[in-house]
Amino acid sequence: MSTLPPAPLRPGRIRLALFLAGFATFSLLYGVQPLLPEFAREFGVGPAESSLPLSLATFGLAVSIFCAGAVSDSLGRRGLMFGSMALAALLTLLAAMLPQWNALVAVRALAGIALGGVPAVAMVYLAEELPPQRLGAAVGLYVAGNAFGGMTGRLGVSLLGEWMTWRHALMTLGLFDLLLALAFLWLLPPSRHFVRRRGVSLAFHLRAWRDQLRDPHLPWLFSVPFLVMGVFVSVYNYLGFRLGGPEFGLGPSQIGWIFSAYVFGIASSSIAGGASDRFGRGPVVLAGVGVAMIGVALTLAHHLWLIVSGVAVLTIGFFVAHASASTWVGRLGGTHRSHAASLYLLSYYLGASVVGACSGWFWEHGGWPALASLALGLLAVAWFAALHLRRHAPDDRSRVAPADHPAGD
Structure with missing residues (x-):
């Protein structure tokens, strides 16, 4: 036949x-x-x-x-x-x-x-x-x-x-x-090459995730996307309320053009990958978080051009930190890299969800200075987590198979 x-x-x-x-x-x-x-x-x-x-x-x-x-x-x-x-x-x-x-x-x-x-x-x-x-x-x-x-x-x-x-x-x-x-x-x-799998139990996945969370380095790594993504989404969530309010009075389309700052993020994420291979992931994550802090600080200004510049700088820093941190998962994940990647993505989107929602309370009760202070505090925690990883976690500069990389927005 x-x-x-x-x-x-x-x-x-x-x-x-x-x-x-x-x-x-x-x-x-x-x-x-x-x-x-x-x-x-x-x-x-x-x-x-x-x-x-x-x-x-x-x-x-x-x-x-x-x-x-x-x-x-x-x-x-x-x-x-x-x-x-x-x-x-x-x-x-x-x-x-x-x-x-x-x-x-x-x-x-x-x-x-x-x-x-x-x-x-x-x-x-x-x-x-x-x-x-x-x-x-x-x-x-x-x-x-x-x-x-x-x-x-x-x-x-x-x-x-x-x-x-x-x-x-x-x-x-x-x-x-x-x-x-x-x-x-x-x-x-x-x-053409998919093989249907049967018999993989829930207990197997739970053990793999448990082992990843007990790792001395991975929980530190998972904290980075939670914090930087939470800050990134928070600034984008509530900046429209500030720019559309009495201080600036911008319309929806004018505010919408600020989202074009993503262009800087798309370019910087590819640069971050090459820099990680050359200098190591720790220094690049630290640099990305530091740049993001500068961006948030600029949004405290009362001049529109400085605020827009701050959003662009924050976007660059976020994508640099995320692109480099995500490649670290394959290095630290061991034999269960896919489970480590799933935990990284969980942390990433939970940061967007939890911090993105809770930061609204700071905007409502303290305005932009309160929200920016929260963002700077969270980024400082992310910076110290990256510093700990740089000092204690293995970080070779070889490429990890792309299939093991988590990919976020």
Whole structure:
């Protein structure tokens, strides 16, 4: 009985499909960020509560990443990624139609859970299907899609909100990303090397995660993404309230252009990777956190150009610190690097969720000086954690297999 030969490898289609997946995932996740002042006005909630549609979505994403990786071992990679994107886009359309605040928040949380299937599986698919000499370019394009989607979702919704309601802007985002999900399904070839796994127990995963948390170095490393991502999201969450208030009186589209600072982050993350190989991960993480602190300090100014410059500097520092810290996971994770990567991602998105929501209290009760003081304090803790790692954790300068790298926005 003859069997058909496997379909020819099509790396170009794979790279484009995963770029679209990264773009759709993070545009759906962060597209509501510029709408927080609109939520506060329409639903009569405070700035801290207005951040819940974003904070609970990132929390749901963090938790679902754990489950999605294991589920994909049984169900397959391609179908899970498409289902995640399509369901999240449909939930975004639903959220735009809901008149009740609690229902909107709940649907956003479900959208975050749905999105977990993409970042948990994308790197694994690429590592399984592409030869090593083609993997680096594909991973780089996927990560670029993450960052570009996060920037475009924020900026696009801001610009659309200038001439239509926030509901129509959110519906436009959902429809666009639903089309991207269909394009992804058409472009991405079915898995050729996927092997369905059975019999891997929950106890195995729990033991692996327990061992990672008992490691003398990894908990220090996990604290870095929690803190720097929490600060990064907090500044972006509440800066719109300040710039749109009486001090500056900017409109939604003017505030939205600040999200174009992501361009600096996209460029700096690639530079950080090369610098980590040359100088070591510890010095680069320390430098990134230090630059982020300078950026936050600049936002305390009362001149708009200094505040915008501070956001750009913060963005550069954040991406440098995150890009370098994430590569450290493969070095310290040992035989369970994928479990270490999942804990890194959990810390990363929990920082966005927990710190991003709690920092609203500081804005409400102390204004921007209180929020910036919190941010500087958290970054100082992250700096000391990175200093501890530099002094005590192994840090060779060889490259780690990209499939083991966590990839965030």
